[in-house]
Amino acid sequence: EAQVTQNPRYLITVTGKKLTVTCSQNMNHEYMSWYRQDPGLGLRQIYYSMNVEVTDKGDVPEGYKVSRKEKRNFPLILESPSPNQTSLYFCASSFMGTGDEAFFGQGTRLTVV
Amino acid sequence: GESVGLHLPTLSVQEGDNSIINCAYSNSASDYFIWYKQESGKGPQFIIDIRSNMDKRQGQRVTVLLNKTVKHLSLQIAATQPGDSAVYFCAENYAGNNRKLIWGLGTSLAVNP
Numbered sequence: 001e002a003q004v005t006q007n008p009r010y011l012i013t014v015t016g017k018k019l020t021v022t023c024s025q026n027m028n029h030e031y032m033s034w035y036r037q038d039p040g041l042g043l044r045q046i047y048y049s050m051n052v053e054v055t056d057k058g059d060v061p062e063g064y065k066v067s068r069k070e071k072r073n074f075p076l077i078l079e080s081p082s083p084n085q086t087s088l089y090f091c092a093s094s095f096m097g098t099g100d101e102a103f104f105g106q107g108t109r110l111t112v113v
Numbered sequence: 114g115e116s117v118g119l120h121l122p123t124l125s126v127q128e129g130d131n132s133i134i135n136c137a138y139s140n141s142a143s144d145y146f147i148w149y150k151q152e153s154g155k156g157p158q159f160i161i162d163i164r165s166n167m168d169k170r171q172g173q174r175v176t177v178l179l180n181k182t183v184k185h186l187s188l189q190i191a192a193t194q195p196g197d198s199a200v201y202f203c204a205e206n207y208a209g210n211n212r213k214l215i216w217g218l219g220t221s222l223a224v225n226p
Contacts, residue, residue: 004156040218041218042202042216042217042218042219043157043202043216044216045213045214058213090156090157092156092157097212098145098206098207098212098213098214099144099145099206099208099212101147101159101162102147102157102159102214103159104156104157104158105156106155106156107154107155107156
């Protein structure tokens with residue numbers, strides 16, 4: 001089954017404790033991205049990757065890092081989480097980029113206390 | 114339609130009626146438009162897309178209309194069912210120098226049995 005898998009689904013952590021949210025896709029897609037979703041602000045792109053070893057900032061990259069060492073995986077790293085990073089996070093992938101249908105993961109609800 | 118603020122615009126329809134969800138997009142240079150459906154607790158799911166060289170596209174029970182003159186996009190759902198209850202997002206692919214996907218804030222569709 002074609003899918004994007006994120007883990008964990010839910011995470012509560014403390015300020016400053018590094019965490020990683022994993023994302024994996026099995027569709028051989030070139031393009032992957034991370035979004036955060038907040039009430040009233042919709043979906044905002046954090047980072048994206050057009051291919052292996054190619055990553056770039058989206059609209060709200062501050063406080064986040066990503067890596068793309070393999071085509072299928074695109075982890076999101078919060079080196080020092082803060083309460084304003086409490087949000088619902090989605091990983092997405094598409095075959096070629098923004099001009100193509102995106103497949104989304106189920107989401108990771110992160111709470112930073 | 115789309116709006117800024119904490120509360121999503123809500124469309125309430127009776128089961129079996131047709132629904133029309135509207136979206137005003139922002140950029141004349143956008144060349145691809147997509148509708149996504151997001152059910153509670155899930156990631157956005159692709160419904161239908163349309164390229165800028167078309168003004169109408171039909172899927173199963175859904176039709177997307179594109180009016181480039183007034184930069185307006187609409188999603189029509191025929192014979193709306195309870196399973197159609199969700200938040201619907203439009204997105205435009207900006208084809209300028211910095212190609213990116215611009216998301217609307219969403220419209221909540223409530224289907225009354």
